[in-house]
Structures are given as C-alpha cells and as structure tokens.
Amino acid sequence: MTRLPAPDVTDRAFWTSERMGSALASAVENAASALGTPWPEARVAQFARFWRDGDRKDYEGNVIARQHRLTYATLAALHTGDERFLDEVIDGVILLCEQSTWCWAAHEHSWERNGYVVPDVTDPCLDLGAGEVAGQLAWVDHLLGPAVDERAPGVRARIRHEARQRVLRPFTDRRDWWWLGIEQPLMNWSPWIQSNVLAAALALEDDAARRHHIVELVDQGIAAYWDSLPADGGIDEGYHYWWQGAARAQEAQDLLDHARARHAPAGPVRAHGSADGPSGASSDGDGDGSRAASGAAEVRAETIRQIIAFPHRMFLGRDWYVGVADSPARPIWTWPWNLVHSWARRVGDDDAARHAASYRGRPEILWDERVTLSRAVLMLCDDDWNALSAGATPPLVGEVWLPETQVALARSRPGAVEGVAVFVKGGHNGENHNHNDVGEVMVALDGVPVVVDAGKPTYRAGTFGDERYEQWPIRSAWHNVPQVRGAEQCAGPEFAARSMTVAPPGTPDGSWTARLDLAGAYAVDGLVAWWREVTLDRATESVTVRDAWSFSEDARRGIPAAVEHAAATPSRAAPGGDRPTVLHWLLAGDVDLDATSGRATVRHAAGRPDPEVRSLRITWDPEAADAALDVREIDDDELSAVWGERLTRLSLIPRDQSHGGALAVGFALA
Secondary structure, three states, X not given: OOOOOOOOOOOHHHHOOXXXXXXXXXXXXXXXXXXXOOOOOOOHHHHXXXXXXXXXXXXXXXXXXXXXXXXXXXXXXXXXXXXXXXXXXXXXXXHHHHOOOOOOHHHOOHHHHHOOOOOOOOOOOOOHHHHHHHHHHHHHHHHHHHHHHHHOXXXXXXXXXXXXXXXXXXXXXXXXXXHHOOOOOOOOHHHHHHHHHHHHHHHHOOOHHHHHHHHHHHHXXXXXXXXXXXXXXXXXXXXXXXXXXXXXXXXXXXXXXXXXXXXXXXXXXXXXXOOOOOOOOOOOOOXXXXXXXXXXXXXXXXXXXXXXXXXXXXXXXXXXXXXXXXXXXXXXXXXXXXXXXXXXXXXXXXXXXXXXXXXXXXXXXXXXXXXXXXXXXXXXXXXXXXXXXXXXXXXXXXXXXXXXXXXXXXXXXXXXXXXXXXXXXXXXXXXXXXXXXXXXXXXXXOOEEEXXXXXXXXXXXXXXXXXXXXXXXXXXXXXXXXEEOOEOOEOEEEEEOOOEEEOOOOOOOOEEEEEEEOHHHOOOOOEEEXXXXXXXXXXXXXXXXXXXXXXXXXOOOOOOHHHHHHHOOOOXXXXXXXXXXXXXXXXXXXXXXXXXXXXXXXXXXXXXXXXXXXXXXXXXXXXXXXXXXXXXXXXXXXXXXXXXXXXXXXEEEEOOOOOEEEEEEEEEEO
C-alpha cells in the first residue's frame, strides 16, 4: 500500500485512461500554455509590503500562483508522460525549495523577534503557507517520485531536506505553537496545518520511528480539534471556514485511516477521531476505562455527524450560503464536494450526501483557481464520486437550530429555492474571525440574500490586530443590529446574547419564531434589555422583526466613562456619543425608499438582474421611525466579487428616544 492514497506515475493504466483524458484535458491545456513562460516571482519587496503598506496579497498571490502552476504541471506529467511537463515540475519544486520561507508574510515572526522585514531562515515559522507548500511537495514526490529520480536525481533529497527543516522538525521540536490550542481555543489553523504536516510525514519522512511519532501527534491534535467543536456541529467562522477547518480535519482523518491500514512498524495508530471508531483511550479490556472510551467515541462520532451537516444547513440556494464572520455569502472559490459526499455516506446522512452530489458534474469544482494538488488527485481517485450522475438536487431543509452556536434558519418553502428564508444569529463577539454581529438577521429571496452580511474584506496588516474593528464590514454599524444611543457593539466573548430560543418546529405552512436579548452585546449605561423577535410566516411568505428595548429610569444619556475608555481601544468598542438609537439594515440590490409611507423596495437582489429573483419590500410604521439610506461604494476586490459595486444601508431612527421603545419591521415579496 502506498504512503499516500493515490496511484503514482507507474500506474500508467490509471493515469492514461479515457476518463483521465477527459478529466485532465483542461489541466494539460493550462500546463502547456505555461511552458516557456517566466514563473511568478516571490520577491523581497512584495514580502516587505505587509509591514510597509499593509498589503499581503501581492506576495501571497505570486506564491500561490507558483503552486497552482506546479499542480497543473504535475497532473499533465502524470497523464501524458511528456518530459517537458516533468521538467516544469522539477523547476517548480526547486523554486519552492529555494524560497527563503514558505510562511506567508502576515504570519512571519521575524518582525516581532528581530525587526526584520525579511524571513529569518534560521528560525522557520510553521503556518498555513508552510503547511500548504510541504503538503504539495509531499504529493508531488509521491505521485512523480520514480520519474523525478530518473530525470533529475537529487531533487527528492532536496524536497526531504527542506520539508524536514521547515515543517517536520518545527512540528515535533516545538510544541508551543499557538494554533495547537496553547493559551487560546483551537480554530481552523490546527487541522489545516496538521493535515499537511501529516501528508508530508507519510510521504517524505523515511525514518519509521519519526514518521510514526508525527502520525501520533497529528492523531492527538485532530482529536483535540474534534472535541473543541460544539455538539450541534456549528462552525462559528461560517461556511467558508468549514472548508478550511472541519473539512481539513476530515482529510487528516482519512490520511490517519490510510496510515493505520499500512500497519506502520511502530504499531497501529489509535482511532482518536474516527467517526465510527474507538476513542483515543484504550478499550481493549473491561471496566470503567473501556466504558468511558466507548462513551467518548460515541460523543465524538455524533459531533462529527452534526459537523458534516453544516454546509447544507447553511445553504440558501443557487450559489449562495449564509455568510457570517469572515465567511463570504457567495463562495469565492469552489470546494471538493466529494469529501462531503464520502463522509456523509459513511455516517448515514442522506441530506448531506444529496447536497454534495448536487455539485457533481460541475467542472469548476476540480479546476478552481485555488485548487490544491491533494484535493484534485483525491477527487480524481474517488470512484464513488466519479460514478455519480449529475442532476441531484439539494435538500433545502426547512428549519435549522444550532443551540450551542446560536444560529437558526428557516425557509417558507422547505425543499424549494423559491420563497423567503431568514437567518438569525446570537452567539458572542469573541468568536473565531469575529464580526460584532450579535442579533444579526439576514433575509434571502428565491435563494439570493437581500438583507445581508457584507462578509470578509481583503485581509491586510491590522485585520487581526488593533485595526480590525475599524473596518466597516466588521463593525456592528454595518450589520443588521441596532446602534444604541450612538454605541456600537463591543468585541469580546463577554459581549453576548443573553438568551436565544427558537419556537418548536411547527407545520410546514405554520410560523417559526426566534427570540433573543441583545443587550449583553453593548456597554451602554442603563440598558436593561433589547429583545429581538424574528418570525417567519410561511402562509404569507413574510418575515417580521420586532425590537423592544428598555432603559433604567436613571440611565444617563450618552456613553458612560467605562464605554469611553473601551472606545479608546478599537477592538473593544466603536466610538459613540450622545446620538440617537438607530436600527440598521444592510441591503444588496437597487433600493427605492419611500420614507413617508414607511416602505423600501429592493430590486435585482445582490446586484444580479435575474428575472427569476423577485423584489423584496421592507415596511415599518412611518409614524414610529424616520428613515435614511447610506450607499456604500465597494472598493474591495473580495467584497465586490460577491456584491458588485455597492451595498446600501437602511437606517431606521425611532422618533421616541426615551427610556424604552419598540419597532416592527416587515420583509415580504414586493
């Protein structure tokens, strides 16, 4: 059995088959068009931009472009056997080996330690970028190793040396990497990096004892990640980071299962995280230890089952998903849905399998701009996936309630993309990739978001530092939550929904209600409660959001000293003052406002003039609130890729700014 779960270049029948010819045609074409052209450069000036002007995409983009070109060349060499493609692979491999660092500039620690804007080659940083390069080189070595040995002896030795120095030894010799859960909660970095470390160890570590040691460490790390996730299967980072967290853990789990099947000489790897295997504790004997291990395995297996359901539960329709935190509402690249299909079948989730199967036959899944070699090869080798016929329809479940993550969704027509869907979020403002968005409400019409969350801006220096909550897509002022007496929500886990409940599921044509108190997300003197009740009426296909708030009788106007102090630190609170309470609604599309009548109409949702997508009408009592529109022109490439040129914020200002108030806002077909 091979070290990695795919046939290598010596299996000519597999790689030259008619099916491979069809599947790899575009890869071969792309690889051929690149022959003889300069490789993308990874220059110091690009790397240093992160500290000079905050840009990180220039350098990262060129390194990723190198990897992308290497992926195409590898697949072309596998299929054709053409020595031109093999030489291209060798050039790409050595270029990566000669980079001073595999770490992305935003994560490089040489600045903090030495004040350098260049990498410190004596102190490699093991981050997402380093893991990605090591993982890719591991797969290149596995797939083309015999051909590379014949064409360019010594290249594979160089790969092993660099992977050992930059990734494998830092992983074993330093066990204080923050992403291992040292002094902070685990998040998507942990399985993302460790899945690549595991691939590198299996393919490139020739010392059996060291290889087994790394496998054991990854096994423990993936188990810890599974155990860190809520039992409801929710991912607070959103759909996008499900693929770079939970899906990475599933990929690592598959490699661990492959390693077990190889019967490594140092002994079998324990099934820490297997969805249907035992827990890490020994269960060979009778007694309390065995029962505890069995119970832990059942809990973990159920958590994994719930996690696999997350993508289809967050699906709105067409190309759209619920976007929270730094997760875009329309995926900015596609994903390996064969992975979800495989795991869904393994755990018996027909809805998750059906949703994954709905992507079968879409060629961009394999040849997306961010395709990785491992994910492409594993999809090509997935017999069950490749045997599927195109045409499956997603389940479009009627109701979702994840009580630990505090997110809920309901649609007016379960099983159909047409109609209205509403999403409500509670949670807290210390979540992974957090936005200040406790109480967020989103509304989709015919599968397209209309009342929206802007999502992920382009990452720059400061995105994960003191400047984070100065960026408009992350501040609560640009989410669908109130601004209370001029104060925005504060960042931190202590700023949270005080409670959130969802009414018991009713009949398909009945109503659905979520209710929560947002007051805990604000540091506003005298704010007693801010109840938000969101109701979906399936009979009328309408959503009503009722807000009711109250202050103590002795509450002072404005922001107290405690909040003024917090406002000095942007990560704690946005600036406020003696200003009115405002309810904000962020809208995608062309908005017509009739403030006198208490009505706004949103057409061509999300900037897409699709005749199948109808218009949404928003209504309120014009005697109770004034209204205004703010148009936000979008100059961020990642946001404009989702929303187009602009988003519009509807501000409703209650006329009664006393110690309490209420306002109902309706959303229905125009």
